[in-house]
Amino acid sequence: MSVITKKAGNKRFIDEVSAIPGGEGVKLCIQCGSCTASCPNANEMDYPPRQLIAMVRAGIRDEALSSNSMWYCASCYLCTVRCPRGIKPTELMHALEYLAIRHGVATKRTLTPIMYRAFVDSVKSNGRVHEFSFTLRYYLRAIRFYLPTRTNPLKPLRAFKLLGMLPLAVGLFSHGRMSLRPSRIKGRKELKAIIEKAQAIGDAL
């Protein structure tokens, strides 16, 4: 890990994170580690929450944003209720996810960013999430991560795991828990106008 302070434009990383609602708490951290101790998924993270916060403060931007850490946050909010400084590490994780996507550096070592995008696309087209087409879209996009590579020609073998999903899908269908047709809202035009406006405002920030 390099310790060179990296900046986006002329903004310091800590200011970039603090500017996002929920990200400002990063300045209050006393590095006690309550967040890491509370996190059910800290073991899977490149940098557990306490360390990730330290990295934001130290300006170690690229490593933090391209890490898998925030993508393993399940939003259980245990860290948030335990933090003695009132920081909201859960929100901070979302802020880092947002920055990673915005700057195109989200890691490819977990499929969570792809899953989240498939979810959002479903909301955009229907106004609601349609579970069947959302999961289908996700698996279709995930397939390219199972193509053979020069370093790992046997990668497609891992895709066999996905076949284990078939009995689950069949079970959901046979129990009347999967609708094939999406339920769509009437105000899709209005929702689209809201979304486009919000994106335009966000892009200008």
Added chain:
Amino acid sequence: MRYYTYFPGCSSSDGGAKAYGSSAQAVAKALDVELDELEDWNCCGSTPYTAVDELTSICVSARNLALAEKRGLDLVTPCSACYVILSRTNSSLKEYPELRDRVDEALRAGGLEYHRTIKVRHLLDVLANDIGYEEIASRVKRSLSGLKVAPYYGCQVVRPGPGFDHPESPQSLDRLVESLGAEATPFPLKARCCGGSLIISEEDLALGLIHKLLDSASSNGAECIVTVCPLCQTNLDVYQRRVNKKFKTNFDLPVLFFTQLMGVAFGIDSRALGVEKCIVSAEKVLTRYVER
């Protein structure tokens, strides 16, 4: 009669948890509660959307609150994930004035405005605190006496709060279960995480969390689990076989929505409650209480 505006959320309306929506309505009717569905509601805003585009997700979320303002009643949702996101939209709009201006501008593009007057509630809060345990107990037609139930809260119904129950050691669902005559078993992990939507992208990770929950419920003698969240129900029920395969266990724990359990105790027809939609059959534990 009590009146609320109702936000089912995608999963409980037409998704994997539609039994939650139907049982919630059936139980509400029995308790003289009117859950009037918010007209043309959209996705709550969702945690995935927050990660992909924070500002837009808040605007999407706020459209619901703006629509609810036309009637002005509390907005009640049975989904913990919708509850946490819609509440968060309210608190963010309160806390960040510059965000408020941006959201107002975006809503105007859709012909709406939101004056931040809507209170967001979880269905468990409404039933436990507005209706109350005594009232619930008085509607019980078939006491669930002898049934051992693990009350599973999960995360977002009590966290981050401040909400209507303790964030780590909540009691409301325990008391509700007991008001039906059933026994709420000790469940040390009752407010711990099931992995949420990470079950899709990081299955092994989530299966580990689900395994711990099933183990905690089962080793304390529970015959079934009740949940207050569509995601929790899906993870514990639909993925229970996957847990058994991965950890070489043989859990056979039905996972019901708390409204389904209430409905059974109220003597409501189990088909109206969607009990048959559970992947791990609940029939064997409920057969004592369900009239054939």
